[in-house]
Amino acid sequence: MKSSIRSRAPSSSSRLVRRVMQANRGRDTIPERLFRAHLHNRGLRFRIDVRPEPTCRCKADLVFRRFRVCLFVDGCFWHGCPTHFSCPKRNAVWWQEKISDNVARDRRKSKILAEAGWTVIRIWEHEIAQNPDGCVRRVLAALNRRGRRRHAASLPRGVKRGLIAEDENA
Numbered sequence: 001m002k003s004s005i006r007s008r009a010p011s012s013s014s015r016l017v018r019r020v021m022q023a024n025r026g027r028d029t030i031p032e033r034l035f036r037a038h039l040h041n042r043g044l045r046f047r048i049d050v051r052p053e054p055t056c057r058c059k060a061d062l063v064f065r066r067f068r069v070c071l072f073v074d075g076c077f078w079h080g081c082p083t084h085f086s087c088p089k090r091n092a093v094w095w096q097e098k099i100s101d102n103v104a105r106d107r108r109k110s111k112i113l114a115e116a117g118w119t120v121i122r123i124w125e126h127e128i129a130q131n132p133d134g135c136v137r138r139v140l141a142a143l144n145r146r147g148r149r150r151h152a153a154s155l156p157r158g159v160k161r162g163l164i165a166e167d168e169n170a
């Protein structure tokens with residue numbers, strides 16, 4: 001069996017690895033917090049950084065449990081954004097493998113959750129920054145699709161006859 005990527009991390013570059021990691025700390029960026037506030041203002045309630053499925057080890061960034069919709073905000077560096085990922089020059093092979101591993105893991109997680117009946121939304125970090133309204137609309141559209149199948153009483157405020165106005169303020 002192949003040894004883990006972590007165990008093969010080039011020790012000579014551990015300072016560099018740390019620096020790269022610190023420079024790419026995607027979580028809880030200002031655009032991400034604004035995005036959550038925007039969803040919250042729409043009357044939507046969700047859990048942050050929890051497991052959608054108790055039996056599945058992975059956590060999602062936002063979980064709309066009642067709708068069985070979960071959302072991941074993928075950092076452009078760690079998740080290998082086709083537009084923004086640029087491989088560090090030192091230990092490029094290791095980094096390339098590390099990021100490919102992350103991408104494969106993301107796909108696996110999405111597949112497992114979808115098979116468990118979840119709608120999985122993946123949004124790039126850059127999309128949140130560049131087009132927050134578009135991201136909000138994607139979430140509303142997914143919730144609407146799930147919401148139609150549920151009783152109106154269980155839908156959040158602002159939802160009329162199973163529909164959330166997707167183009168409101170758009």
Ligand SMILES: [Zn+2]
Binds near residue numbers: 083084085125126127
């Ligand atoms: Zn990107």
